[in-house]
Amino acid sequence: MNHEFHFEPTAQHKEEIDKIAKLYKVLGEKNRLGIVYALEKGKRCVHELCCYLDASQSLISHQLKVLREAKIVSTSRRGNEIVYSLADEHITKLLKIAKEHVAE
């Protein structure tokens, strides 16, 4: 077969692919996605997230950092605690579709 014809993603497309791949990669990890699930129900401090996911404080903090850097969660302080919440509703929308997809 003749494969002279080449096609390529545009630069913009490449960038978009990069961004989305990064986003999916961040959400494609059990603990991080679990955190997002927990936060869908409301704000939670780190300790609560550790309980929820039955994971060490250090691990959860590291994963929270990844989520922060991806702008998926945001923080505020409440006394001695740092309280995490979802950065915006987009994530919930994103998850909704994914939930539908896997519900089969």
Added chain:
Amino acid sequence: MNHEFHFEPTAQHKEEIDKIAKLYKVLGEKNRLGIVYALEKGKRCVHELCCYLDASQSLISHQLKVLREAKIVSTSRRGNEIVYSLADEHITKLLKIAKEHVAE
């Protein structure tokens, strides 16, 4: 602060988290996501995907296997070629939301 109160995801929730994390993980890789992008425009054989992504045949085949196992793509034969296409429209929907999310 009092952290007597524990909460946990239900078994079903855990399973859902697992499934979605797996799905996102598969899509959270540049080359695989690139393949999906290419296939959104229509069926493509392996060689075409290699060109599109400027990647080796072996690499693309390996990634296609991952996509196949995740039921994201399906195949058919056309003479000597294996032609890949998206398994269903869900993926397109999923991507649509993600595209919106990163378009900022």
Added chain:
DNA sequence: AAAGAATATGAAAATTTATTCATATTCTTA
């Protein structure tokens, strides 16, 4: 049936990511 084209695959190497451990930082309150 032999040769060639297209794709797949196993195993090794390279790279990335997740996890742990020890410790630092930041805030609060006695």
Added chain:
DNA sequence: TAAGAATATGAATAAATTTTCATATTCTTT
């Protein structure tokens, strides 16, 4: 301001993933 609680972080280790290389498989055509 000292002590304690909650969280963050750097570095090391463990584990998983991606990529390559060599080769196998499958189909087509002569």
